[in-house]
Amino acid sequence: MKIVMIYDQIQSGLGTKDDQMVPLTGKKGPIGPAVMMEPYLAQTEGHVEACLCCGSGTFLADPGEVSRKLCAMVNKLKPDVVMCGPAFNYQDYAAMCAKVALDIHRSTDVKAFAAMSEENEEIIKAYKAQVVIVRTPKKGGPGLNSALKNMCDMAKALAQGDDISGFKDRFCF
């Protein structure tokens, strides 16, 4: 299973909270949370091909254009599934995850889902009918591991075209 991750500047390690204008870029291979996911990825025979990253400010400046470019890159890389997140309680990043996951779903043949914490109430409310959103904790700590595992399980189920209604009840919004 080939996976592509979508990160903001913080999760990709390219910047801090204040470096919002990191331009759209990408790295081959796993970085950020994908590294922590490795044991669960191994269980699901997943492999992170690439991580696409963009500062949250860069996204907010022109969501449509950034999302279009991300979709085009996803289309070019042709992964089995795209994980947008984990966005935790970072609101701007969560908004990016939800929109990009929806756009990938609409404009490509690739499966995609988002992951964030319940603090992003409005985004979850606006998108949960159209996008699969996996529940994560607010930050690291309690529940982080199971959330990462859930993301891998969801990726596998989506990639294989399995029925995801059980997963949706258990760990999605």
Add this chain to the structure above:
Amino acid sequence: MLKKLESVLMPLAEKIGKNKYLIAVRDGFLLSMPLLIVGSFFLLIANFPIPGWTHFWARFFGDGWTSYFSKPTDATFSIMAVLAVVGIGYSFSEQMHVDKLFGAAISMVCWFLIMPYKILTEGSSVSGIPLNWVGSKGIFVGIIVAFLSVHIYAWVNKKGWVIRMPDGVPPTVAKSFSALIPAGVAVLVFFIINIVFAMTTYGDAFTFIFTILQTPLLRLGNTLPAMVIAYIFLHLFWFFGVNGGSVVGAVFNPILQTLSAGNLAALQAGQPLPNIISQQFQDLFATFGGCGSTLSLLIAMLLFCRSKRVKELGKLALIPGVFGINEPLVFGLPIVLNPMVLIPFMLVPTVNIVISYICMSIGLVPLCSGYAIPWTMPVIISGFLATGWQGAVLQFLLLILGVFLYMPFIKMMDRQYLADEAKGDDDKDGDDIDFDDLSFDDL
């Protein structure tokens, strides 16, 4: 196995992290921390750990020069329970959603209410606030009183038994009137408590709590097993990505700080220091460079590892590591959820604690004097300031021992990273993905 451990530890960490009493104690003590460090600074000048220091300066400034320097200490350490009560009352009021300033004030008043205003001098007694009880000996009573009085304050508030002022009255005036009845009820309750304790053989609540609770708890905290167990838990929490220091510290730090204050009081009085385990013992001898004593790990990384990933991280983490900050290592190496470093991560601090404890109990190294030395003070300097040159030597030796304990484990990781990097170099056609490569058709 790890999964089982996680399922036990995580809910525990969450419970401790969300417990409002523990949060209040933890945050409340923070009020006194900067003041105690400032107080320590003056005391340290007066008692610098070099033999003959005091006498040397006495030649220039006269014999009594140190008494001026102990004044800032008297104003901070000797009244640290006052700061603790106010701090805990304040932060607990925040947890209980009542006015913080009044909560702190009510806590302090109730605490003074049950304190015996009696100073014993050679058989007779005079009236006055006893320094005895406003120092470290009064801390545990202070914690209990702050909780109880703020609870009463919040309870009366919730019942709605408050005087409300019409609109147009300035908010500060309205606030002070609305605190009137809750404060009155709290004072009444402690008024009764004071009378009840006066009828017992203890005579007052301070003596009662000190004998029944504080002394046994401190005795328990001042043992090697207690310290080792606390630190094993602390590191397990870190392993699962939870700040172990703040979880375990919420329970353990009040005890450690009281033990430290006991040492400092003895130092000022010129008596032998009573406690081996104390806040400084934990901060300065259990770990160097942050949890897991990772300064040793850092040295091992820089000296013995060859993979780019480990070396670069080592360079990056060195400066913060010297000052006891090791988040780059904890999350970058990573140590969190990395079973390969779990063993030395827990072993090195344990070894440090055991060896330091033995050295101090057989008299090789003097006990920590109780100066509040910030945990960010670099190793060797901190040991020197806390105990004298013997402490600096002990720290240095433990640091080196830690390097060798970490070495086999980090080398194992290093070999794996090296192999990864060699493989990565082979199929490398540029690591970056360039969005400029997207053609118009792709979009």
